[in-house]
Amino acid sequence: MPHTSLPRFGIMTAPMQVDYDDIQRVWREADTIPEIEHAWLFDHLMPIAGDPNGPIYEGWTLLSALAAQTSRLRLGLLVTSNRFRPPAMLAKIATTVDIVSAGRLDFGIGVGSRPSHPLARREYEAHGLPFHDSAHAVGSLAEACTVIRRLWTEAEPFDFHDTHLDLTGAFGNPKPVQRPHPPIIIGGRSSATLRVVAEHADMWNIPGGDIDDAVRRSALLDRYCAEIGRDPASITRSMHLPVSYDQPSATQDAIGEAIDAGFGHIVLGLAAPYPADVAAWVADKLIRTATQTIQTI
Template sequence: MPPTPQPSFGIMTVPQQIGYHDILRVWREADTIPEIEHAWLFDHLMPIGGDPGRPAYEGWTLLSALAAHTRRLRLGVMVTSNRLRPPAMLAKIATTVDIVSGGRLEFGIGAGSRPDHPLARREYEAHGLPFHDFAHAVGSLAEACTVIRRLWTEEKPFDLHGTYHHLTGAFGNPKPVQRPHPPILIGGRSSATLRVAAEHADMWNIPGGDIDDAAERSALLDRYCAEVGRDPASITRSILLPVSYDHPSTTRATIGEALDAGFPHIVLGLSAPYSENVARWVTDELISASAPTGLLHSP
């Protein structure tokens, strides 16, 4: 049997309903705590929860600022909506963040919001962005992953005339710090998205605390990997779990279930407002109390 992957813990701060300096405070604290290895934002242009008129920050711009204010954390957007930016532009943005961070970017991407979430749907209309059906979104995502990887790795300009994306003389300069490219994390649970992950992902993330569903989706990803001739173990399994400040034992139990189900990459979703020393609280109450002894990464 292959060795059990070491657990890796991170946090997610949703950049809505809160100020920039509050998020920066949490990330700076987390950057000093070795048990917290990665930190994430989301990618929405307007709030998708709480007061719809409150602030929401653009994820990649904010990520670049946080990258400049941290030194150790790996960081990313969980996950970038492929609907919001052309892939060549996104490749350039991500390269810039990888350089600003000194090679710490985890590149998260997904098909984008589904139309059954009205607060997510409204941001497209508000910003004059088209909202295609889900089949279009997933097909575009698969093509975007190819475009982005080529821009990160190829040394000569190229043309691409796909179904969804058309580029002439495309070329990425500079290249990312990480070689051959930053790890690609694809997020989502639909069968169509899992097929894209089987082809393109280094990591796959599923949101939520339904561990049985996550395990079933992971098994489906295994089957899709087999269909394309890929070792399923080459894709790290990641899960986003909500944190209960009032009932940490519930969160600890869910973390244990996720680890047992084969999800070593744990992202703990923190709800605002953030108390003082919230990153230390997460470490003491959740991470140190949940990880098997001796299996946390060394600082």
């Protein structure tokens, strides 16, 4: 597949089993490295790996703090759980972060925690949050995307009454810095979620690991776009890939496969503890290597 443009690389630091100072160190370093264009956190309320009672930070408040300490990186949550916060409240939170960051927010959202993950379900019971079935969750996501966009863009209060959301006099002020609104990135792989992606997303993210499945899902997204008359090329394809510090060649191979499959937005997941100068290492061993390979093709 010919490469018409260079991919955009970023990092993700899952804010669990790690100290705030360590995440802050990595983001500040990454902010000085042009090859790293974006940085991400995830959205869980309890650890999903390691010590189940270990430390974990709330994603949006941590993101706002990091937004205030960086100046160049685009930033976001990969991805926000639509199950955790009412969408109108989430729109206000995201607007605040876009303003704090001077317009650098990429708004990531998804259905919510993976119900099959053995440690993901407990965070709902522990925080008094309902956990609805998948059909409810996907329907709620579609309505949330509609409401959030309207709160970001509409100049007058509005009412919204649908299956899952019931708002009266909804209004967002101030508006985000970005116009018409921050880019919307939706994460997920189910066919139902991909229909929401086709309708609402500027970018789609899927975890790496099974490149053949990712290619099939991308083709399905193309089909759903065609069904509603949308250009599939208007949705950027994004993939999250875990980084191996010990075997960088394995990560390099995964990056090459993702790019060849049409994924031009690559998120490199960094495992804690983070080595010293890890952002510089990522830029040197992974990003520059991948870019040089592409440029020689």
